[in-house]
Amino acid sequence: MQETTPRQQLAGVLILLGLIAQIIGFTGLVATAHAVSYLLWAAVALLWRDIPKRSRIQAGTLMVIGTLLLLLARFVYGAKVNWPAMLQGNTFVVAMLVGVSFIGLIGSRRGHEPAPGQKVTGAGGILRTWLGVHFLGIILNLSTVFMVGDRLARREPLKMPQLLALNRGLSSAALWSPFFASMGVVITLAPEMQYPHILSIGLPLALLSGLITTFEMKQRFELNDVEGFSLAPTSLLMPAGMAALVMAFHFWITPSLTIVSIITFLLPSVAALVNLRDGPLWTLRRIRQHTTTRLPAMRGEIALFLAAGLLTLGLSTFVRAVAGSEWTLFAVFGTPQAIFSFAAIVASALIGLHPIIGVSVLASVLTLEAGSQTLFAFVALASWAVGTSVGPLSGINLSLQGRYGVSGYRMMTNNAYYALMMSGLSIVAIILMGWWQG
Template sequence: MLFLLKHGINTLTGWFVLATLVLYLGSAFDYLSVLWPTLAAWIANMAMWRTLAPSAKRQVGWLMGIGLAALSFAAFKGNWMTWEKIFAVNIPMLAMFVAVSFLDLTNATDQDRSLPKGLHAILNTAVGVQVLGAVINLSAIMVFADRMKGAKKLTSTQQFVLTRNFSAAAWWSPFFVATGVALIYAPGMEWQKTLIPGLVMGLITAILSSAEAYQKTKGDFEGYPIRRESLLTPLFLAVSVIVGHFIWPDISILVLICLLAPGATLLLMKAPSRKDRLQRFVHDKLPRIGSQFSLFLAAGLFSSGISAVIMSYPELFNLDNFTFSPVMFALILAGMILMSLIGVHPIVTIAIVSPMLLPLSPNPTSLGFLFLSAWAISAGSSGLTGVGVFMTSRYQIPAKTIVKNSAFHAVLMWLLCSIINSVFL
């Protein structure tokens, strides 16, 4: 192992990332122990550690440190956690993340057409980045923003149209990492029941952000030159997941995505040599997702620590006198959104909240919708979480501008989510 770390890890990093997906599928169908994808994920994490930004290293370091300290304290109290609950909590989610990363290979940019203007351009951009982002995730923002800014600087109005609508896909897309998080931290969640409410929230976000952008720019908004064919892949995959789950109801949504995303990529990607492009993807693209690997592994360890401490002091964290009511839903969602404004990633707040609420036996679909809503609103309005940091570092949009642009949006979405949960879930 030491020789591998010194000499071969740079070239093998992408293969360890890919192995996390392949070995997880083997464990999901009971061909392999979950130990193997767990080892692959942690080795990949160690290999990618040096590529992390200092801020990411600090956040991950604090999460792991607190998690290990909490686990040690709980063990001293006699509450031991199994190695699976400590190191393998988020392995399914990481496998899904690797799977959907393949979909980036199906995307094609269009540099020849001029940028459209007006209300139609705003709506096309809002819907386009949400639908495309629902499948290829953060790559969609980069494709849209790079094309829209050209040789100029991305405007704050363009920023909030892209950020809000991309993040809104978390409400309804089975390919968004938020869905994997919700399925793991809200056991028993039925994703199909959150699909319609989620689509409603996504549509409302597109309409309201477009109207606000039109009001601010008086129609002088340069949007993305969307093409119909660019939306075929997201629609094809969404239908495939729904049909696949209908045919094989015993296979979880998460496992279906892990199977369908790479398969659809091989079917739909266009390249002179698929083999060469796939090799470049494994060698160059996969090793760049170190921040996600580190954050999700650290969040799993952190969550296990929190759970262990709660088990050690059941009387202190006893919420038996409470129920997971619509009021509690609204209050917790507000707290999770506020935490994101100071830089706490949604995966961290979800990891804290989940072990405290699960003993209440909440409606798992309502709990899942809480997590999806926290992710969608936080990612769309915070300047210090993943999407906000990306916009700040790549397009020089100040974090305070992102928060200022979307403060009212966050409050309104919080209110609408609370109402939808109360009425429908």
């Protein structure tokens, strides 16, 4: 594992302290929102020079625009701005991402690794790769792509069908996984959305993604020598168990907390308890290693989410100051508006903007009634799933580029048909969701 500098290690400690402060805030005994935001932003400042250039430019641009909009709203239009709280946007989501990262500590002393199954090739191998990445990825997120990808790359460099299966298996999980950053953002922006409705449409749509991927790969590529990843059934026990725990806390143990809050404290707590089987010193050693190596490596996504939160605050404050608090982009957020919004966010992903930017901008110019929040949530999740799969600068494609040497442009062009098919199915699903909610 690559050594980190004292500066990066300090940033990792600040990120951990931000997570702890967020968890303390859930008790209601003390307000920690300011502390969480300051700790996370301080970590980003320390890690700024280490962020990849493209991500740094994108995050920096969002920060500048958000700050300028706040300044204009305050000094030109006389709006009230809570300056001490201006950095709090998306800190809930970032804390959740940090909490989820600790799930990587669950496993043997060699670290968590999916149990291998029988070697498979052909279309069946592609489908099993998709299934493995998808159902492990709903909990383990991006780390699953590397675990499965590295296993497939042991004999030879990854082929395009394998790369596409990795990409689509993970990105489609954004349609329904309560552990994904996409769901964290959506719950923050639409707190009254109905997750069971999202699950009932998002999960079948995600499974269609796997079938489309398998069928397309079979038509486009010769798959006889393309190895797939066979997921052993025991590998699903951990994701299923964690999901059941989250639902138990949500409905019975801590019903006052959101799913994002529950995930934030539950996953690192479970990881620590599991490691205590090997003794407290072993547990502390693993947490220390995670804090000083894994947490600083999250700098790109942390910076982007925090910057998007600042942009959302700046844009919403500016719009209210200019047009009045009653102005909204759509008088009613129904099916036609939802379809237009979905297309706009996916189109922005094609030119290199992360879907969180489109989702955040959309939320900042809408006044969402409780009845339309589930429809908005599904639009955000569907555009996120499609946009990250095809966007050349999305986190998954940048990760595949850095790890396996495939360009974002190649991934975009090879995902064009898939994105078109998934967009069509997503629009059908939006129509169904609109009818259901109506």
